[in-house]
Amino acid sequence: MAAPRILVLTGAGISADSGVDTFRTQGGLWERHDWREVATPEGFAADPGKVHGFYNGRRAALPEVRPNAAHRALADLERRLEKDGGRLTLVTQNVDDLHQRAGSREVLPIHGSLDRASCTACGAVHEWRQDLSVETPCPGCGKAGGMQPYVVWFGEMPRHLDEAEAALDEADLFVSIGTSGSVYPAAGLVAAARAGGTRCLELNLEPSENAGLFDDTRYGKAAQIVPEWAEELTW
Ligand code: OAD
Numbered sequence: 001m002a003a004p005r006i007l008v009l010t011g012a013g014i015s016a017d018s019g020v021d022t023f024r025t026q027g028g029l030w031e032r033h034d035w036r037e038v039a040t041p042e043g044f045a046a047d048p049g050k051v052h053g054f055y056n057g058r059r060a061a062l063p064e065v066r067p068n069a070a071h072r073a074l075a076d077l078e079r080r081l082e083k084d085g086g087r088l089t090l091v092t093q094n095v096d097d098l099h100q101r102a103g104s105r106e107v108l109p110i111h112g113s114l115d116r117a118s119c120t121a122c123g124a125v126h127e128w129r130q131d132l133s134v135e136t137p138c139p140g141c142g143k144a145g146g147m148q149p150y151v152v153w154f155g156e157m158p159r160h161l162d163e164a165e166a167a168l169d170e171a172d173l174f175v176s177i178g179t180s181g182s183v184y185p186a187a188g189l190v191a192a193a194r195a196g197g198t199r200c201l202e203l204n205l206e207p208s209e210n211a212g213l214f215d216d217t218r219y220g221k222a223a224q225i226v227p228e229w230a231e232e233l234t235w
Contacts, residue, residue, distance in 0.1 A: 015065070056132060068222070096114060203219075
């Protein structure tokens, strides 16, 4: 049998076992921070210093965390599938870089990346590892005041959606990992997959908001259940 083409959607739960905060689980980021203040264009306009502080903290934590067994299993699976003519496209809502560091190659970070910054003055996007502030000049145009984290905020259009939809059109299997299914359009991928007749699997700690739309479900910690699923997958 030919190797399958798989579209995987990941959320904060896949990085939880690496020690990265989730958003909506108990003690999560949205319990400690008001998302309207730190994750909307209006919040940034009102208090850019506060928003920079929020993302500076999350960016500074990246070198402290490592990919876990779930990230590694997806990178291994991508290589196995490619070798046999299949494909794994990874659509991630996460702004950490753990999929890339685990070795995944076809990654679509639809909510942006903490390790980049953009300039509203000239539109350039730069690799970014340091803190940002309202005084930070753009390395391209030299203007200060326009640098912002390269992340998608509520009310903004996620990135790479055309590529994600094209990969979904071709997919034999859709797998959702570690996401609560509460933020659209990512949360709508399962309905789109079903409408196209694609089989859907949920791997999560607990049933997501869309759990009823999946053909198969498995619950447990991502670092355990993702490698188990990937090892069992044969074609
Ligand atoms: P959430 O915090 O909403 O959901 C995390 C999901 O991971 C929940 O369903 C948990 O049950 C599950 N989970 C927690 N620990 C886990 C573990 N060890 N193994 C497996 N699953 C685990 O995070 P997302 O669904 O990613 O967007 O949130 C989506 C978007 O909302 C984020 O990208 C972010 C946020 O607001 C923006 O900031 C634009």
